Amino acid sequence: RKEVEQDPGPFNVPEGATVAFNCTYSNSASQSFFWYRQDCRKEPKLLMSVYSSGNEDGRFTAQLNRASQYISLLIRDSKLSDSATYLCVVNRVRGADGLTFGKGTHLIIQP
Amino acid sequence: NAGVTQTPKFQVLKTGQSMTLQCAQDMNHEYMSWYRQDPGMGLRLIHYSVGAGITDQGEVPNGYNVSRSTTEDFPLRLLSAAPSQTSVYFCASRVRTGGYEQYFGPGTRLTVT
Numbered sequence: 001r002k003e004v005e006q007d008p009g010p011f012n013v014p015e016g017a018t019v020a021f022n023c024t025y026s027n028s029a030s031q032s033f034f035w036y037r038q039d040c041r042k043e044p045k046l047l048m049s050v051y052s053s054g055n056e057d058g059r060f061t062a063q064l065n066r067a068s069q070y071i072s073l074l075i076r077d078s079k080l081s082d083s084a085t086y087l088c089v090v091n092r093v094r095g096a097d098g099l100t101f102g103k104g105t106h107l108i109i110q111p
Numbered sequence: 112n113a114g115v116t117q118t119p120k121f122q123v124l125k126t127g128q129s130m131t132l133q134c135a136q137d138m139n140h141e142y143m144s145w146y147r148q149d150p151g152m153g154l155r156l157i158h159y160s161v162g163a164g165i166t167d168q169g170e171v172p173n174g175y176n177v178s179r180s181t182t183e184d185f186p187l188r189l190l191s192a193a194p195s196q197t198s199v200y201f202c203a204s205r206v207r208t209g210g211y212e213q214y215f216g217p218g219t220r221l222t223v224t
Contacts, residue, residue: 008151034212043201043215044154087154098142098205099213103153 003027004102006088011107013078020074021105023088032091033064033071037084038104044087047073075107083109112137117202117216124192124223132187132219134202140214141207143185144169145177147198148218154201160185161207192223 006023013019025033033050048055050062050071061074071090075082088102118133136143144159146169156169160179174196176188185204189196202216 041218043217044213045215046212049212101146101154103151 003092003100004088004090006086006102006105008103009106009108011105012110013107014110015078015080017078018074018076019078019107020072021086021107022070022072023102023105024068024070025088025090025100026069027090027092028066028069030090030092032098033062034089034099035060035062035071035073036087036089036101038087039084044101047086078109080109080111083107114138115202115204115214115216117200117219119219120217121220122222124189124221126193126223128192130189130192132189132200132202132221134185134187134216135183136185136202136204136214136216137183138204138214139182140204141182143179143202143204144213145175145185145187146201146203147171147196148201149198157187157200189221192221194223197221197223 003026035047036044037047038044048057048062050064054063059076063072085104085106087104090100091098115136141162145157146154148154155171157175158177160166163179163182166177200219203213205213
């Protein structure tokens with residue numbers, strides 16, 4: 001099983017809709033989880049951290065399910081500007097390097 | 112703060128040439144790293160450093176060297192460029208402990224012919 005797995009998409013979603021995607025991770029000892037956003041031909045940027053109790057930032061909600069080892073991202077009232085690739089990121093337990101990046105889920109919001 | 116800066120933005124090399132990709136950060140972050148991003152492969156760690164004078168290999172270190180003489184700078188050297196090294200290279204930095212928010216530079220697009 002890969003360390004971090006995501007559905008690559010693309011997810012084609014009409015503007016205003018709600019979209020959700022998941023990410024699964026293999027190491028049950030992982031402790032820190034994040035969603036990064038990457039626009040086309042740009043660098044990744046932190047979108048939000050994912051806390052055990054779940055967290056919300058405006059239209060974005062992130063949830064963690066430790067029992068099933070997945071995290072999710074929900075985007076409500078999607079905007080054209082939400083079109084991007086969303087990277088799931090999990091901390092590595094072994095080694096000094098911190099993070100393992102998923103390959104990303106490509107989201108396209110259509111007018 | 113400029114954050115993480117990278118130069119050059121674009122580079123074309125011929126097979127066998129060598130070059131150095133520059134990376135600098137002004138946030139006093141201990142941890143710096145280099146990734147390459149290829150279509151369908153995601154971000155892969157090349158080398159990283161947890162502080163000045165300390166470097167270590169990531170997943171795909173072959174063909175690359177790094178050094179960290181100062182906290183601010185973390186250059187990546189391609190010793191003898193190969194077409195397989197055609198990629199987008201990102202430098203990143205973060206605090207070493209207590210946080211995992213990683214700040215990325217804008218990337219260098221490298222083509223090796």
